[in-house]
Amino acid sequence: MFSETPIIRRKSRQIMVGNVAVGGDAPISVQSMTNTSTGDVAATVAQINRIQAAGADIVRVSVPSLEEAEAFGQIRKLVNVPLVADIHFDHHIALRVADLGVDCLRINPGNITREDRLREVIAKARDLNIPIRIGVNAGSLGKDLLRKYSEPTAEAMVESAMRNVELLDKYDFQSFKVIVKASGILSAVAACRELAGRIEQPLHRGITEAGGLRSGTVKSAIGLGALLLDGIGDTVRISLAADPVEEAKVAWDMLRSLRLRSKGINFIACPSCSRQNFDVIQTVNELESRLEDITVPMDVSLRGCIVNGPGEAKESDFGLTGGTPSNLVYIDGVPDHKIENDDLVNELEKQIRAKAAAKEIQMAKDEKNLIVKV
Numbered sequence: 466m467f468s469e470t471p472i473i474r475r476k477s478r479q480i481m482v483g484n485v486a487v488g489g490d491a492p493i494s495v496q497s498m499t500n501t502s503t504g505d506v507a508a509t510v511a512q513i514n515r516i517q518a519a520g521a522d523i524v525r526v527s528v529p530s531l532e533e534a535e536a537f538g539q540i541r542k543l544v545n546v547p548l549v550a551d552i553h554f555d556h557h558i559a560l561r562v563a564d565l566g567v568d569c570l571r572i573n574p575g576n577i578t579r580e581d582r583l584r585e586v587i588a589k590a591r592d593l594n595i596p597i598r599i600g601v602n603a604g605s606l607g608k609d610l611l612r613k614y615s616e617p618t619a620e621a622m623v624e625s626a627m628r629n630v631e632l633l634d635k636y637d638f639q640s641f642k643v644i645v646k647a648s649g650i651l652s653a654v655a656a657c658r659e660l661a662g663r664i665e666q667p668l669h670r671g672i673t674e675a676g677g678l679r680s681g682t683v684k685s686a687i688g689l690g691a692l693l694l695d696g697i698g699d700t701v702r703i704s705l706a707a708d709p710v711e712e713a714k715v716a717w718d719m720l721r722s723l724r725l726r727s728k729g730i731n732f733i734a735c736p737s738c739s740r741q742n743f744d745v746i747q748t749v750n751e752l753e754s755r756l757e758d759i760t761v762p763m764d765v766s767l768r769g770c771i772v773n774g775p776g777e778a779k780e781s782d783f784g785l786t787g788g789t790p791s792n793l794v795y796i797d798g799v800p801d802h803k804i805e806n807d808d809l810v811n812e813l814e815k816q817i818r819a820k821a822a823a824k825e826i827q828m829a830k831d832e833k834n835l836i837v838k839v
Contacts, residue, residue, distance in 0.1 A: 470724035474696040477667045480596045480640045483547025483568035485522050487642060488667030488699045492726050494522040496702040497712040503533040510543045517546045519713035523700065525549040525571060534558050538565030549598060556582040563589045571598040574632035587636050596640040599629045602673055603647035617647065619655035626660055642699065644669035650688040657692050667699035674704060681705040682715050693723055727762035733777055734767040741769025742787030743806050751810045761821045783820045785813065796820065
């Protein structure tokens with residue numbers, strides 16, 4: 466059953482990315498990025514919709530040319546999730562997507578070599594209330610920083626970030642967020658911790674180029690988990706060489722696990738052993754796939770035997786403990802009824818959906834009563 470997290474989050478200035486609040490007391494937002502050709506409007510829109518359905522609050526889209534800026538404008542009209550335009554070097558692209566309705570500009574001020582062009586971008590962003598995202602990647606630090614530090618260290622990334630921050634400070638532009646990232650977990654975490662104490666703006670978190678689905682999830686869980694436990698991070702992206710839909714799913718699993726956001730089912734399941742009285746692995750995998758559409762926050766415990774099953778089930782909204790000859794179902798931590806293995810997954814799906822529906826009704830009543838009391 467969902468409980469409040471003990472994690473105390475870093476205080477930060479709040480900005481708006483479209484209709485999504487970032488920083489301050491806003492929930493940590495989930496972000497992903499398209500990997501389609503932006504010029505292919507239909508494919509990009511379809512992917513954005515799938516990413517959003519998986520739980521992303523914000524989606525980033527690469528815009529490498531003015532031609533693709535025009536395509537971005539069409540995409541902006543066809544989706545209802547805030548979009549960040551990822552732009553490098555060419556300030557004309559930033560100006561164009563701003564006019565076409567972008568919600569956030571990912572462009573490093575230090576990459577715009579002429580100050581009059583930088584002023585133009587900042588003026589446009591200020592006029593249209595568009596925030597800027599500063600992104601520092603260990604793989605693309607300036608040559609002078611690499612000479613100074615010999616390699617892309619945490620200190621080098623922080624110095625690069627602060628150079629960009631100072632450029633925005635110079636023009637009193639404070640509506641920005643920052644990310645410093647590296648594929649190396651230790652340097653990425655060290656840089657983020659250092660930067661968190663030096664600026665008040667929101668921090669976007671991610672372990673860049675983390676790898677494929679399995680290895681990238683592990684690296685992200687270690688790096689982002691350490692920072693989130695420290696209260697550092699206002700938006701997150703799980704960077705995977707995989708379908709970006711998986712990035713959103715993993716991010717939600719991470720935030721649910723830390724009780725930082727509540728949405729959908731948090732499955733608790735044993736790894737299974739010879740004591741199991743039903744096929745735990747198959748059951749969990751099937752239920753995870755079938756119940757992805759449920760958004761009500763729920764803990765569902767599935768344990769194959771009575772060794773640890775009852776204890777976990779007593780802390781869950783819906784629990785199943787394997788037994789002989791029948792398995793025992795717990796509702797809100799209380800033993801409720803027994804269930805046979807025959808057609809187990811279908812029966813569990815039906816019962817979990819019923820519990821989710823009942824909880825949703827109760828949550829609505831509780832919210833209504835709270836409003837009346839206030």
